[in-house]
Amino acid sequence: MTDPETLTVPDGDARYSRIDLIELAVLDDEFDGSRATGAVVRLVKGPRPSRKQTQETRR
Numbered sequence: 001m002t003d004p005e006t007l008t009v010p011d012g013d014a015r016y017s018r019i020d021l022i023e024l025a026v027l028d029d030e031f032d033g034s035r036a037t038g039a040v041v042r043l044v045k046g047p048r049p050s051r052k053q054t055q056e057t058r059r
Contacts, residue, residue: 005041019046 012018021044027036 007041007043009043013048016048018048020044021046 007022009020009022012020023042023044025040025042027034027038027040029035029037
């Protein structure tokens with residue numbers, strides 16, 4: 001990965017808390033035996049709270 005990467009994070013919902021994760025995965029066959037070499041940037045969206053958690057938060 002030598003070029004700049006753009007990562008667009010969509011807006012959340014102001015009523016619900018959510019923690020997202022930005023992950024950088026580096027693959028290096030010589031080190032990890034993955035048979036790949038490169039890097040990937042990923043957005044892992046956090047779980048949306050359950051209905052029960054939402055009701056508890058509002059109280």
